[in-house]
Amino acid sequence: MAETLISVPPRARRGEIVEIKTLISHPMETGYRRSQLGARIPRDIIRLFVCTYNGAEVFRAALHPAIAANPFITFSTVATETGTLTFHWTGDNGFSVKETAEIRVE
């Protein structure tokens, strides 16, 4: 299971722009490297990252092999209501990790 690190402010004022930082452990194997025996190492990357806020999509990123290992993504969203932010990473070889974070809006 891939480890994730998510930073979401636990509390925010309504309408405030909050910064969200996400990090997930993943090798992001490009598919362009060769092993010492000369065999091509198959591609194994995270292809898609989606963030939803109480079910509504607020951010989506399509990743390519040029994203560094352990993808780190920072973006922002407007704190509209108290609820749950869901982070979903999907990729090659059936990779799928979902994490959630709570935010309280006052």
Next chain:
Amino acid sequence: MPLRTTRREFLRAATAGMAAIVAVRPAAATPAAMQDAIGAVVGTARVTKGRVKLELPPLSENGNAVPLTVSVESAMTPAEHVRAIHVFTEKNPQPDVVSVRLGPRAGRARVSTRIRLADTQTVVAIAELSDGSFWSAEAAVVVTLAACLEET
């Protein structure tokens, strides 16, 4: 008979040699491949320089993780916002880096990540606005240690 080369002969040979080098297609993406990738995103629309800010270190010691931040001047309102941000490279094996979709709920159009760079090259960021216009910025990065292609 001594082997004498006239200036004209030398230039002709040099030009032929240079053409041969250009004809060999490199394994990496080329500026042309990047233009194709950009064309696939923007279609026939015009891309104007400006409004986009692409932050990259001018000199990177390690091409395996280069911090990148793209921000776009926009009010991020339902009427006027940034729909997407795309990043491309010139000399990586593949020109696409990341494509981000956002909307008015983002609040501000600013995204950061870490990218791989296989060589000293130019990186291009293109923003797609809600009015259908495209804006771009580019940055040159000198990479001393390229993103490795061998198993470590």
